[in-house]
Amino acid sequence: MAKKRVKIPSRPGGKSKRPTQKDIMNQVAQAQEEINELSEKEFTATSGGGAVSATVKGSFEIKSLTIDPDVVDEDDIEMLEDLVIAAVNEAIKQASEAVDDQ
Numbered sequence: 001m002a003k004k005r006v007k008i009p010s011r012p013g014g015k016s017k018r019p020t021q022k023d024i025m026n027q028v029a030q031a032q033e034e035i036n037e038l039s040e041k042e043f044t045a046t047s048g049g050g051a052v053s054a055t056v057k058g059s060f061e062i063k064s065l066t067i068d069p070d071v072v073d074e075d076d077i078e079m080l081e082d083l084v085i086a087a088v089n090e091a092i093k094q095a096s097e098a099v100d101d102q
Helices: 021-040 077-101
Strands: 042-047 052-057 062-067
Touching (some): 052 077, 062 077
């Protein structure tokens, strides 16, 4: 995960001070809030021209999976499996990139 720079408050006159425990706790609380918001964000990807759609939460939990009935062919289950895997992997990639950007 990319590190986010946090500006440490400075004293009047430009002299910096060491962060207090309260400053650190506020920064931790802010980071936790950002993580919580991201874990609830949803990322959707499709494959097969929209035949399969997968939605993944920022917590990497699959929220939904939609399959167009027209692509269900009992003689070619492998194609359907490939489409599901492609859609889920792309949605996970999007979620992972969002986490890394935090």
